[in-house]
Amino acid sequence: MKRLKSFLFLLVILIVILFILDYFTTKKLYHVNTKQNWVLNLKNRNIDYVVVGSSKTESGIDVKEIQNLTGLKGINISISGIGIQEQYLLFSEFIQFNKTKTLLLMVDFTTLNPNEFSYPFHEYLYFHRMDNRNINSIIYENSSTKKYLIWKYLPFIRYAEYNSEFKQLIFNKQKLNIDSYGFLKPTEFIINDENHKKNVFDAKLHSIKNTIPGNGKIIIVKQAQDYFLKILDLCSTKNIEVILFSPAENTNASVKFEKKIRPQTRNYFKAISKKRKILYWDFTNSSFSLNPTNFTNDHVHLNPIGVKKFNPIIADSLTRYYGK
């Protein structure tokens, strides 16, 4: 009995300490420099369009530049390496506190198969917001129930599990590397550099080896498709017009990929756009994408020159769209 009492006493003290640690970590994490926090802290914006996507658009759509060209106000909430479930989370939270007329949703084969990303849903970056019902349910849907129960009901354990990641965030004093519109400037690239050639060449290998899953047959993960459709439904209820778009890519660097996966992806989104009566802009098929020499860092990411060339095309499309 004496041992039981000591054991329970230790347990109670430990739980109290964990609650205290949990409280302070939660508070601190609201202020760490992540783009996720930046997006979730955006309030009272009234804009023409919001860009949602992954790295291709985070560093491919320069909203400020487009504003200079068109006068349209926008914001880019794309984040590198995130899957459609995280895009849904960010967008659904964004429109709760902000107004937008249009959603510019980046689509490609990763939209339907986010497992192509090494870590498609960064649940730990939202742990401090688990009291938010929407975020909580998305975390629940994207993790094992066993883990979720521990994260939700045991204090501090969720932060302990990712302590290395949080250590980097909490002690990182560097500012976010994005402009006030959410655009991340792509890395400067010396054209004709050996590295560039190598990267494009490696990208070619990469696309042959890795990005043709399922023997060249497009993989559709049901949960991802559901999130994609949930975004469309959400826009429909909020009267937000949707434009699906596939950004420009280096199609030369992914010949086999182009032949096998891209047409299927294109057909899928074309069919959806037809069914839902929404626009689909496919820039992978544009003359820009077909002549991409020196415009990209690798097979999918535009370099600064590529961004400068691509953004007027987007601006032109938006002008025509708003002048409809």
Place this chain on the structure above:
Amino acid sequence: MLFNSIDFLYFFVIVTIAFYALPHKFRWILLLFASCYFYMAFVPIYILILLGTIVIDYFAGIFIAKARVLSTKKLILIISIISNIGILCLFKYYNFFLENLIALLEGFDLNIEKPPYLNILLPIGLSFHTFQALSYTIEVYRGNQKPETHFGIYALYVLFYPQLVAGPIERPQNIIHQFHEEKKFDWINIIEGLKLIFWGLFKKIVIADRLSPFVNMVFENPNEWQGIPIILAIIFFSIQIYCDFSGYSDIAIGTAKTMGFDLMLNFNRPYLSKSLGEFWSKWHVSLSTWFRDYVYISLGGNRISRQRTYFNLLFIFILSGLWHGSNWTFIIWGIFHGCFLIIERIFSIEKYTNKTLPIFWFIYTFIIVSIGWVFFRAETISDALIIFKNAAILSKDKIGWYMFGNYKYELIVGLCAIMVLVFLEVKKTNNGIDVFKNLPKFIRIFVYILFLVLFLLFGAFHNSSEFIYFQF
């Protein structure tokens, strides 16, 4: 299912509660079912291999005991050994044997039609449960153990989940009778068991898993490193493998302890040994004693000529190397240890170890063992030789933080934890935490809480790796 996973946490809590909730006569069913579930969490189909050998050894035990003629007993024992070792050889050594045979024949310009390689995964922990199963039939043959007539209890002896995949390799005399005894709920067992589990997790998650990224970085690209980083990686691997494996053993022993079962001690502060001989009496004790009891003594032990004893020692360590893996690196590791043990015997090292400061001999043992670990860890023998060659290239301007790549934080945490480990090991505690048991109660509780909080703050939980010995 890994001991350091969330799945195991749920599994452990559910099984332990159910164990005490059930009447004694049903507990073996629970444990057997839980053990099968635990094993099937890796590759489900491989449970059939285990069940096959369990059936063979169960009947072998009964028939050995019933046989009246020694030659019949021997024959049944041989059948049991061949079937167990046969399965082990098929899964673990077939490809290695074939590869070397082909290389040998090609060396003599003999080209044969190559038989197909087996493209299958090694059943997890196969070497461990094969040896545990063998110790049963050998002990029954020697008359030290009565044959177990209850098939479920015998199956549990082989499958008991805490020690199923990486030991300790139990002896039937120690564990089978415990399955028959009724275990009463006892807080002492629960607390002692939890302490051991926590201590094991601390060694695995805070030390081994923090050191492993740096060690992997160096050992996987030995050509890219020189001097200090390589020496550090060798030292860190020695600590990593100790914390990884002894951590696993502590969790296994602690898990069994919470249900009232006592498993044998597998590690007894091995790096605090004054010679290699002493090291082997403290490192992976269940395997060392297995080789001693069933092979070394059968070969004559110490009662034969000196030369023959040396030969036997070398033979045992080659076998031990081979037991660890089907790769020449393990065989060289075994030869290395065997040779050093022979040298220690030739020079009667005990004569000197007691006359000088123990620390000097601890360092000696650590250096020898660490050199041996290079063969154990390296992918190939040529990699091991590159590591030795590059370790000798020392240059002042190459020393700096950059050496640790992106792992500075991991190494700082790991180093602090190593200091805690050394302190507690020197204090002669087996679960690390008992060192505080003589402190006043409130201070003790404060220390326990501090330990738990530091464990949560600095453990490598996310992307935690498998236990090294799972591959054997």
